[in-house]
Amino acid sequence: MNRFTALPLLLCLLAAGCATAPRGGIEHAVFIWLKRPGNAADRAALVRATRELEQSTGLVRSFRHGRPVPGERPVVDDTFDLALLMRFADRDALAEFENHPAHRQARKDVLQPLARKVIIYDIAWE
Secondary structure, three states, X not given: OOOOOOHHHHHHHHHHHHHHOOOOOEEEEEEEEEOOOOOHHHHHHHHHHHHHHXXXXXXXXXXXXXXXXXXXXXXXXXXXXXEEEEEEOOHHHHHHHXXXXXXXXXXXXXXXXXXXXXXXXXXXXX
């Protein structure tokens, strides 16, 4: 529906998980629009690749994924196909993850072939 920004939806996604999450840390929220919108196999491939990164890098404290909740409110962007939410200990851990060879390879081999658009929000919790 609305193409303003994913920020209002991001805040909704984070609300439940962050209410019980420890203070501090970095939340890395990735919103993905697929080249083949709604394709379940493409969505599953991205989730699988992210789970593998979570395990192989040892840097991701927690990982969740989800889909948009369709709605009529004009401030909610429900046009994306997949949201990936990862928590890191700090900015250094996020930077190490971003530069990790496995992450660079997954971007090249999985994300780039499947994603038409990606928006990322990084939030430092206080």
